[in-house]
Amino acid sequence: MKVIKEKHPLLMRWTHWVNFPVLTIMIWSGMLIYWANDEYTITLFGHKFFSFFPEWFYRALKIPHRLSEGMAFHFLFMWFFALNGVFYILYSIISGEWRELVPKKNSFKEAWLVLLHDLHIIKTAPPQNKYNAAQRIAYTAIIVMGLGSLITGLAIYKPVQFYYLTWLCGGYHFARVLHFVLTLGYVFFFIIHIVQVILAGWNNFRSVISGFEVINEPAEIINETSIQPSTANGTESN
């Protein structure tokens, strides 16, 4: 029989879906700003493999000559980005949800097994609660990255008033590099995330909108588990 299993609290869903368009706007307006001094490349042993960004890319996205516009958008939406992140972090701490999120001692070892399982190399995945070990690492990393974008952003936005942040980020020049690399990180995360969400299927996707998953449990098993609680679904192995 079908059973409703609660998964994502409302505030998690809310901040997730607010963050998606806000971060998209931040990345877009960030590119309008970056264009004005687009100096970053991937250069190894004197050979330039890639330069951020190729001309066709700029033209396709209508990026050139929009620095002031980019700054105006960036410095408005930064407020939503930061506040949304603060809400999420505060909520996670107060509600105790962070326990489901941050990696545990064995998560790094387990994440490898999750990866092998996802690549169909091994058959069984380690037991999990809300997030598996790989998700714990990835989703915690993305929150830390968000905080990193906020700090490196402030370090280049007000390098004199927030000189200690600029110092923390290794100086003005390096803070700008970090701010850019973190953005590349979001794009990389986004690609993996989308692929995983598609592979995980509808039930999982719906839970980030409705908050719950539907689980099929044969009635007998439900009765059994009430007598022997340790056999069935996900007990934390620590």
Added chain:
Amino acid sequence: MEPKATKEKKELTVEQQINRRNFISFTSFAVLAGSAFGGWRWLSNSPQETAGITAGAKAPLRRALNKTELIFRNFFSSNHLVKTYPKSRAAKHVRVNSDIGIEENKKFDPATWKLEIIKKGGEVLKITLDELKKLPKTELIYDFKCVEGWDQISHWAGVKFIDLIEHYHLGEYTQMQYVGMETPDKTYYVGIDMPSAVHPQTILAYEVNDKPLPWGNGAPLRLIIPVKYGIKNLKRIGTITFSNTRPRDYWAEQGYDYYSGL
């Protein structure tokens, strides 16, 4: 799961609960996504601000820039100093990024140049470069930051703006809100809020790398203000004014933030 008979209303089956919750959450999601998209459309189609002291930005974005300025002004302190560097770190070739207001084909005679400070009632205080050089000289080696995103450590020397003010007994003018500076031909002009203008590292520079300013770096006298982007660092200062309202500002008329503080 035994159905409870205490209520008249039948309890929903699991299937009904699922449908009900899906309906509520997906409808809310669609409404919120739709209004977010509507909000974005509104913002991207919003009209340009009415051209005045500032221009060239979408009206709501300009409002946001001005509000953000007010918030970040709270973090400003004249005790917050820009990081300084040893002389060896300073660039030998200081980047020349713009020649607006100092174009080479413009008539300009450095020999007859005088700094003009417009006082109340229209009285003009004229100061020669030699007179300026008699005031205490301040050197500053710091990372100059351009709004475009590049930065360069450069070595400047000149008179602190606050020293100039005190020497010429202009202290009462620092009670006003803004300082305006313009090139002699009045084609490039900046407005600086008073706290930034009297910041201890704001200097009127006449030297770069221990030599008199070359033409491209703003000879004979330029503004070096580390708490602002390069766009506010006016080259070839002609006149200085004081006011309680924002003086006109070249790049604020082109969609840039008026404050542009660092």
